[in-house]
Amino acid sequence: MLQKQQLQAETIRRISGVNTRKCMKCGKCTATCPAHSEMDISPHRFVSMVENNEIDALMSSDSLWKCLSCFACVERCPRGVEPANLIEAVRVTAVRMQNRNRLLPENIPSLLNNKLPQQALVSAFRKYSK
Amino acid sequence: MTFDYYPGCTLKTKAKELDIHARSAAEALGIKLEELTDWQCCGAVYPMAKDEIATRLSSVRALAASRDNGRDLLTLCSACHHVIKRVNNDMQTDEEIRTKVNNYMSPETEYHGETKVVHYLEMLRDTIGFDTIRQRAVKPLTGKKIGAYYGCLLLRPNKVMAFDNPENPTVLEDFIRALGAEPVIYPYRNECCGGYISLENNELSAKKCDQITVSALENKADMLITACPLCMYNLDANTNSEHKTKLPIVYFTELLAQVLDI
Amino acid sequence: MQRIGVFVCWCGTNIAATVDIDTVVEAMKREPGVVHSSDYQYMCSEAGQSRIRNAIKEHNLTGIVVCACSPRMHETTFRKAAKAAGLNEFMVEIANIREHCAWIHKDRTEATEKAVVLARTAVAKLNLNKPLTPGTSDVVKRALVIGGGIAGIQSALDIAEAGYQVDIVEKEPTIGGKMAQLDKTFPTLDCAACILTPKMVEAAQHDNINLITYSEVDSVSGFVGNFTVKIRKKARSVKADICSGCGICTEKCPSKKAKSEFNMGLNNRSAIYIPFAQAIPNVPVIDRDQCIKFKTGKCGLCAKVCPADAIDFSQQDEIIEQKYGAVVLATGFKPIKLDNFDEYSYAASQDVITSLELERIMNAAGPTGGKLLRPSDKKHPHTMVFVQCVGSRDTTGCGKTYCSKICCMYTAKHAMLIREKYPDIDVHVFYIDVRTPGKNFDEFYRRAAEDYGVNYIKGMVGKVAPTNGKLMVQGSDLIADRQVIIEADMVVLATAIEPDQTAKSLATMLTASIDTNNFFTEAHPKLRPVESPTAGVFLSGVCQGPKDIPETVAQASAAAVKVVGLLSKDKLVSNPCVAGSNELLCNGCSNCQHVCPYGAIDYVEKEFRINGKIKIRRVAQVNEAVCQGCGACTVVCPSGAMDLKGFTNQQIMAEVDAICR
Structure with a gap:
């Protein structure tokens, strides 16, 4: 199992383009995050957990679906770590697995309302499903 | 001057006001917008994972078409701008993505x-100049106090977007001044509205939108402007009604057309 | 033919563990000119040196190659040993088989092979060496200190006490520098002014110290022992020699809207002003951009009220020229601009301030008379937040990559002083790491936390949002793994420091090197920390790297000792490895003159007899006293006329041949 997590972590590091070793553990990402109140695992922990190959916990984390991709953590990180890229990489790794699509087409009609822009639907599909 | 124009899906449907007024104002200001033929949806979110190739293709198609037309590619929706500009940056700087995309599309010229x-x-x-707009203002919004709501996608990450100071932007404020109104600077103008999260978590978006509108109201804004249909939706749908009546939100192009009296 | 001895050092196991010594010794025996080859465990030891001396005598050697560590380490040692045995010291070559070989290779065969190549290269060069004799030059017994902060003052005092003349050039109207702006100093909490101003007075009154304030260095020429420096004395518009410093002019001046530099712009000063009460010299200066007389031609009130008739609107900048034997750089630092950190709302809110601004607010002579008041509404704050590492340790290009070193301690000081004076104020400090190496430093920081109840939060601030007259500070508490929002009245940013902007131009003038952050580079980071790589130029204080006051003073005194050591010599031995031009080959192209960084090359018209006819030709001549032996001229010379003694083109080619053999 450890080896599986290690391989996943390597993939996540590669496709995110993030060098987790650059993190100096200042916590500015967590300080910045506008969705932090909804997160079970803080952005700064994503960085150290990917670094330490603790992927299982991240894959089942609720935070994957709470990140707003607002890039505030990317902008303000003093070390250029880009935590949002890392959360995204874990998220795509998760949704690429079988039965991990979070948003299903059949559920869409109930979510629609008159004003909801296409942009919201397309974004959500891209973020929540493969 | 003529630009290739990429409107994007939402501007054809729920955000028609953003599009229509942009076109009429541009025409009035002597700018020709040629809508790109056969453009496809940009995907609304930038694919951050480097191994996502398919989700970059629609942007590259638009970019390559514009290159072939020999024109700059003009965008309007914040999300489209964000995605297309960042994919363009990938095509400039990331050799692996560039190779894979070109291999897949095999265009005549890479x-x-x-x-x-x-x-x-x-x-x-940069092309028209805010001074020109000020001079052309037929119905200036004198006395109006307008807050610019930037949101995230236009500004960040600054390294790629290079749009404005990401923490203290000024372009919309300068635009507001050109319309004869007074810009209201409030600290949450570059904080997220919740984005696509509102599809499944209205509460978070409501919390964010509340912070934004309360902050704008406290700084005496009587209107907000934005360039993003999703920001518009969230601020409209997820702001409590009391704030909403005090603080209408419109697309910046609507105001522009109004001031130019089109 | 030379008679060469080769001496291979083991350096304990440093070399011997990776290089097969015997192979090197045996290989060298077969090299042309080599008549002796041996090895020893520590060639630099007295026993090793005596082996060298004995071998020179026994084998009648004309030159030696020592295969050992870097010549930076022991070239001088081996030259001395050779000289003691009657050899010319320039008949010594070092093959660096430690740093360049043993330390960087793992494979013993490879390393041994390379050591042999390096050794035979040195032998090849030595075969062409000629004995060289160094010349001498005079030493001007006067030092220049650039910068009049605590670093410059301390260096100047120590040099002056040793009996030498010192000039301090200070660009501001007064000496004192940044320390004069500080309120109290850690870890003892003495008042900065109380310990600095006596030193300022001492410097001003010292017979051997000459203060040249409101002045900047314009140009530098010359070399160690003999620098010629032009100093621009900016027009004060006040005659310093007759001004009594009564201050009536500053009181009466009607233009009072200029931001006080000394008080970090927190209050205003008049157009004619003395930066602060204890300024030295106590002579005002007219800020011509603010003065009504200079702007409109009307006013002149200061001249009317001056009892000494010292105001002089017609004063011009003046250039003075002086010769110096040594130069001390003490140009100090400034806090960085915060334009790249708008998330902290420094520009958006008056109540977000830098730590240096807080020093002024806390100071009894500051804009609030020492009362801690919010700049926006002059009200007493109840909650204060300190943010550390603002712009320090930032690799994104927005800030500085280095740790500014002083911030942890001064933040602890600020927090402690506030809690002591105003126990009702809640003080929170966001930190990434608290760094307190230094005598009594960690104890000091812990006292702030334990005895004074300063709330240290491990985490960073993401955003400061001015809201309803308060500052909403959104930060992280990493120990509790949560986001915190503190409603603060004031936020203090521990802003990164950077070298003063004058460092860069001075580095060019003095050919002193600076690093990527514009800090001056030391000749050796450990063993020569107060010398610049340029002979005769010394480093004092923060211009070399971030440091606190005790460290600055220690370094300032160390630099002074180096200066005194230099000035105490009557003659300096000059480097004989200088360039020389073969006049018969020189085609007069001037390439060498253009590239010479030291201005050591002149062209002269000379008569030559060519094929029986007298011809006048223009040829290069090297001033050997000025030449530093860099060799740039030899590279650009198209006719091969220019050559460097000790490193001739022929010698270099022989080395290349030996490597390629």
Whole structure:
């Protein structure tokens, strides 16, 4: 199992383009995050957990679906770590697995309302499903 | 001057006001917007994972078409601008993505990020100039106090977007001044509205939108403007009604057309 | 033919563990000119040196190659040993088989092979060496200190006490520098002014110290022992020699809207002003951009009220020229601009301030008379937040990559002083790491936390949002793994420091090197920390790297000792490895003159007899006293006329041949 997590972590590091070793553990990402109140695992922990190959916990984390991709953590990180890229990489790794699509087409009609822009639907599909 | 224009899906449907007024104002200001033929949805979110190739293709198609037309590519929706500009940057700087995309599309001439992506606001600022707009203002919004709501996608990450100071932007404020109104600077104008999260978590978006509107109201704004249909939706749908009546939100192009009296 | 001895050092196991010594010794025996080859465990030891001396005598050697560590380490040692045995010291070559070989290779065969190549290269060069004799030059017994902060003052005092003349050039109207702006100093909490101003007075009154304030260095020429420096004395518009410093002019001046530099712009000063009460010299200066007389031609009130008739609107900048034997750089630092950190709302809110601004607010002579008041509404704050590492340790290009070193301690000081004076104020400090190496430093920081109840939060601030007259500070508490929002009245940013902007131009003038952050580079980071790589130029204080006051003073005194050591010599031995031009080959192209960084090359018209006819030709001549032996001229010379003694083109080619053999 450890080896599986290690391989996943390597993939996540590669496709995110993030060098987790650059993190100096200042916590500015967590300080910045506008969705932090909804997160079970803080952005700064994503960085150290990917670094330490603790992927299982991240894959089942609720935070994957709470990140707003607002890039505030990317902008303000003093070390250029880009935590949002890392959360995204874990998220795509998760949704690429079988039965991990979070948003299903059949559920869409109930979510629609008159004003909801296409942009919201397309974004959500891209973020929540493969 | 003529630009290739990429409107994007939402501007054809729920955000028609953003589009219509942009076109009429541009025409009035002597700018020709040629809508790109056969454009496809940009995907609304930038694919951050480097191994996502398919989700980059629609942007590259638009970019390559614009390159072939020999024009700059003008965008209006914040999300489209964000995605297309960042994919363009990938095509300029990431060899692996560039190779894979070109291999897949096999275009006549490989695309290497040659096109310049320009946001409508940048066109107003750099091509027309805010001074010209001020002079052309038929119905200036004198006395109006307007808050600019930037959101995230236009500004961040600054390294790629290079749009404005990401923490203290000024382009919309300068635009507001050009319309004869007074810009209201409030600290949450570059904080997220919740984005696509509102599809499954209205509460978070409501919390964010509340912070934004309360902050704008406290700084005496009587209107907000935005360039993003999703920001518009969230601020409209997820703001409590009391704040909403005090603080209408409109697309910046609507105000522009109004001031130019089109 | 030379008679060469080769001496291979083991350096304990440093070399011997990776290089097969015997192979090197045996290989060298077969090299042309080599008549002796041996090895020893520590060639630099007295026993090793005596082996060298004995071998020179026994084998009648004309030159030696020592295969050992870097010549930076022991070239001088081996030259001395050779000289003691009657050899010319320039008949010594070092093959660096430690740093360049043993330390960087793992494979013993490879390393041994390379050591042999390096050794035979040195032998090849030595075969062409000629004995060289160094010349001498005079030493001007006067030092220049650039910068009049605590670093410059301390260096100047120590040099002056040793009996030498010192000039301090200070660009501001007064000496004192940044320390004069500080309120109290850690870890003892003495008042900065109380310990600095006596030193300022001492410097001003010292017979051997000459203060040249409101002045900047314009140009530098010359070399160690003999620098010629032009100093621009900016027009004060006040005659310093007759001004009594009564201050009536500053009181009466009607233009009072200029931001006080000394008080970090927190209050205003008049157009004619003395930066602060204890300024030295106590002579005002007219800020011509603010003065009504200079702007409109009307006013002149200061001249009317001056009892000494010292105001002089017609004063011009003046250039003075002086010769110096040594130069001390003490140009100090400034806090960085915060334009790249708008998330902290420094520009958006008056109540977000830098730590240096807080020093002024806390100071009894500051804009609030020492009362801690919010700049926006002059009200007493109840909650204060300190943010550390603002712009320090930032690799994104927005800030500085280095740790500014002083911030942890001064933040602890600020927090402690506030809690002591105003126990009702809640003080929170966001930190990434608290760094307190230094005598009594960690104890000091812990006292702030334990005895004074300063709330240290491990985390960073993401955003400061001015809201309803308060500052909403959004930060992280990493120990509790949560986001915190503190409603603060004031936020203090521990802003990164950077070298003063004058460092860069001075580095060019003095050919003193600076690093990527514009800090002056030391000649050796450990063993020569107060010398610049340029002979005769010394480093004092923060211009070399971030440091606190005790460290600055220690370094300032160390630099002074180096200066005194230099000035105490009557003659300096000059480097004989200088360039020389073969006049018969020189084609007069001037390439060498253009590239010479020291201005050591002149062209002269000379008569030559060519094929029986007298011809006048223009040829290069090297001033050997000025030449530093860099060799740039030899590279650009198209006719091969220019050559460097000790490193001739022929010698270099022989080395290349030996490597390629």
